[in-house]
Amino acid sequence: MTIKLYNTATRSKKIFRPLHPPEVKFYVCGPTVYDYIHIGNARVFIVCDLIRRYLEYRGYRVKMVQNYTDIDDKMIRRAGEENISVSELAEHYIAAYRQDAEALKIRPPDYSPRATGYIPQIISLIGKLLAKGLAYPGGGDIYFDTSRFPPYGKLSSQDREELMAGARVEPGEKKKNPLDFALWKEEKPGEPAWESPWGRGRPGWHIECSAMSMHLLGDTLDIHAGGTDLIFPHHENEVAQSEGATGKPFSRYWIHIGYLNLDHQKMSKSLGNVLTVRHLLKRHNPYDLRFFMLSAHYRSPVNFSEMLLEQARRGRLRLQELVDNLGHALQTASTAMGKDKKSPVSSGLLDGARERFVAAMDDDFNTAGAVAVLFELAREVNLYLKQEYPYQREIVEDVLRFYREVNDVLDIIDFNSSLEMDQEIRRAIAAREEARKKGDWAVADRIREELLDRGILLEDTPHGVRWKRK
């Protein structure tokens, strides 16, 4: 097993070696549940799910944790605007996230902790940092003292001095140093608060991830992932808190997923160009969205537009067609013994494709390369379907099995797209066949048109009529 992955911490691609193979401890920074997730969020979650699936495909046992941030400034502000409690807001958007994720074929993680469910662990972690002199009280808040943690800035390759120069100092700050960040915030009127040894209050943003990941996965994770914008300060701060408290490496690998822009612009509330998954799924197929995401490398920034999605849709259709056609071929395939040695589809061809698929994916999850392999194989298989008849059941099944196998990882093809043959449609098709036999093209074409209007597309193959949803 030689998967290579790019580690943000070392800025290089290295062979992946988890601490205790075959187990992989994988933590993903999940959504702040103050709104519906947008297409950019979706990219992160789709990619992380893909990484998990691929690691499992390669024999690892992945223990995956993805949190919900259900208490922070944005949550409080939003709840205030909607005039509901923070926990009501959280419940609503957690449920919404689950629906969206399921629609996008994102498998649920093994654990989905909420920050508010880990207050005791957070308090104990802060206590440890205070005891070690890495944190200090400022007013009723508790801050992490970045000056006491020399490696600060290592993950994001930032120099402390430079960071200091660029840092903004708010008036009325209770920090000693502009880079210090809040571990615990003193209670403010009307805001949720919990008891702690240093008064009522709530956790800062960064501490929750450290507390939850270490509690569920242990002091050292194998992989920690999130969007690139989390590198600094969020992940830098997590490293400081966690390694400061335990003295052990926090995560062996850091994976950061590139940004998704909308018409070359960052999505933002102020520009009013936020595209939610919910909105997109009304008009688009989830497989098309997934295929779009996976057609570029996860680290490169990608642009999103209706036109690009349409382009992706047509490409994906090629693979979908292939699988549909194979399903159709299976209906007439013979069970003749022994494979035709001269067949363009030999088991060697499939093994070769699998090898190249794995090689691409092993190389830092090169999904674009992996998909290309599927296209190349598709051409060979189409050639077989075109030239060899009757089809041999064993060959058709082998190919289908292969696509099913890789699709367990990528999930870009719908294997349940064939539908029940409706009585009425069956009759219309039979009537059309009758007309065609008589050479009555006008009637045949009219029936085809009528079915097309109803979304049924007919294809006259040399081996019988096929129909599918348009």
Place this chain on the structure above:
RNA sequence: GGCGACAUAGCCAAGUGGUAAGGCAGAGGACUGCAAAUCCUUUACCCCCGGUUCGAAUCCGGGUGUCGCCUCCA
């Protein structure tokens, strides 16, 4: 200002030393009653200028351009 990423055909996109995968769109052809699907053929001065090398899209230096982070944005 600091840190970092990226620049490959009309479009999307792989490719880290040996004269450029794959997809979309386009053109031509085959198949078809016509379609659809499919197959075949076809489309690249790899941003610019230097350097290293027998040889560079790929390494090094410089430039230009786009973008991200440094503001609790995925």
